[in-house]
Amino acid sequence: MGSPHAIGIVGLGVISRQYLDLFARSSSIRVAAVADLMPGRAAEVAAGIPGARALTVDELMADPEVQTVLNLTVPAAHAEVAHAAIAAGKSVHGEKPLALTVAEGQTVMDAAAAAGVHVSAAPDTVLGTGIQTARRLVDEGAIGRPIAASATWVSPGHELWHPAPGFYYAPGGGPLFDMGPYYLTSLVHLLGPIVAVTGATRRARAERTIATGPRAGERIDVEVDTHASGLLEHANGAVSTIVTSFDAVATSAPPIEVHGEQGSLAVPDPNMFDGEVRLAALGGQGWQSVPASAGYDGSGRGIGLIDAVSSGGAGRAGGAVALHVLDVMESLLRSSAEGRRLAIDTTVERPPLVPFSAAAEWAHIGG
Template sequence: MGDPHRVGIVGLGVISRAYLDTLAGHPAVRITAVADLDATRAAKAAETIPAAQPMTVERLLGDSDVQTVLNLTTPAAHAGIALSAIAGGKHVYTEKPLATTFRDGKEVIEAAAAAGVSVACAPDTVLGTGTQTARAAIDAGVVGRPLAALAVMVTPGHERWHPHPDFYYTEGGGPLLDMGPYYVSALVHLLGPVRAVTGASSRLRDERVIGSGPRAGERIPVQVDSHTSAVLEHTGGALSTLVTSFDGVATTASPIEVHGESGTLAVPDPNLFDGTVRHFELGGTDWRALQPSAGYVDGARGIGLLDCIAASGRGGPRASGVHALHVLETLRAVRRSSAEGRRIELTTLVDRPDPVPLVPAKEWRREGGLRAGPG
């Protein structure tokens, strides 16, 4: 089975807890180092992880005992941390988005290829039973030929719950770049890559009020658009309508619906790993729930890294950097289309990621079924 893969974590904010719940103590992984701009935060995290040493970011990126850097910094730092890790000969798994600009994302992928290391990127939620069961149903012809999809994310904004929401409203944030990766990644798994986009966006207000934590009541500036609508043209011919908003209140729409010539699928929230996939067939009278048939059962954040570690025998990670770059270009093209008022054709060309078979939780959690991987 080989030795556990040695991982160093950079960035120990809110999302790190979800990753640590999955990875700390997993037989495929040994977390050897943790780093954060806040040294106290790194020290406290290290106390809860056997064998992990608190370090400065610079030291971790140069540490020979780290094989893969798990990059959980804020979006503006993603590309810089990734490039420094790659320069040190390390693999990278990064939180979404891959970078805040397409140019930076492309530089990361090209640098990794030149260095002979791998890059993978969240979201890995789309590897769970929700999106993967829907994909298996589409591939089996349950809805016939896919014609269109609707993907909707409406919320009044993350400042209502996040104690430090500033980065959601700066460049690299906003609902499109923050939540869009979940929905566009799912659409690529379901319907294939995107060839062109048309978008429009708006901004409801220029300030937000933090609703919780030590800064509750503080006003923060909004520097990006907070509502975006777009049409995505998939290479297979299907058209997806995407709506992401930090300005609305609620919606009754399914997170994703896929419409085919002989049926419709209601797909669960791509920000979650599981959920019920529902099918309404042509001529039917009601929705029918589909049993999970594909994906990592009881998936959790970090499964994408485990999948990446196991990918050497399969041809590459499913949550690959190449696919993340395609998703990033799609989102940035929507922004550009909104600004320029025209249809934008994409330059990245990718295949659909490999599907995930139904993997029981006990196999990926503790029994080492995903253990072999890059050294």
């Protein structure tokens, strides 16, 4: 057994708790340092983690003990923090999106390659048993040749529950950049890279009203489109559709469906790590539940970093996938603005399937 991989966390907002909970279950990761724009928050978090220190961002970057920086800042800061970590000789695992633009994301990937460090990124929910079991069925030919897929996520807006939702309506936010990565990354795992897109987007309202917390009643400007629909053409010939929206109350559509010549798959919520996979085979008895047969079972946010550490590289949640998904999202928005189909410049290999791994196994990989 080797020594735990030492990480430093920058940004200790709401999502950080999920990462910390997972790392507490893993012998392969040790939280050595934490930093936040609010020093008091960093001190409070560090006090609850044995051996962790509360540092400034600059101190964390300079700390020789930290091997990888976990970047949980707001989207507008993702590239800046990643560059600082890379310049300090550290690998980076970041929240989605990789950056605000493809050009910005490409500079992160280029800098990491030049420095000999690795970039990985959320969403790593796709490494759970839900998406991976569906991926295994596709690979094994359970639905025959894939023909099409659909992905749908809608809500009336994050201002209804989040006490500080402004970043969801600023550049780097919106339903496509916020929730799209879960669905698009899943489609890449299931069907492979996307070669062209056609998008249509809309902005229903110019402002939103915060509904909860100390800022309840405050109005915030909407700077991004809040409904996005897209047609996605995959390199393998399959065609997918995606809908993401902050303008709809609810939907009865399944999160993801994949259709092939011999069957269809109902795929669970890609914002979760597990869930029921159902298969309807041609000539069969309708929808049948499929037991989990691939993926990290019982995992959580941060499993992508553990996967990277165990592989000695970027792992299955590598930055190349995140850059490709960013390219697809940016191109969907530009396609809508320009009213035309756009080719996707980036491509990526489908990450390897995650064999079924129980918590007792993955909690110690790389440790």
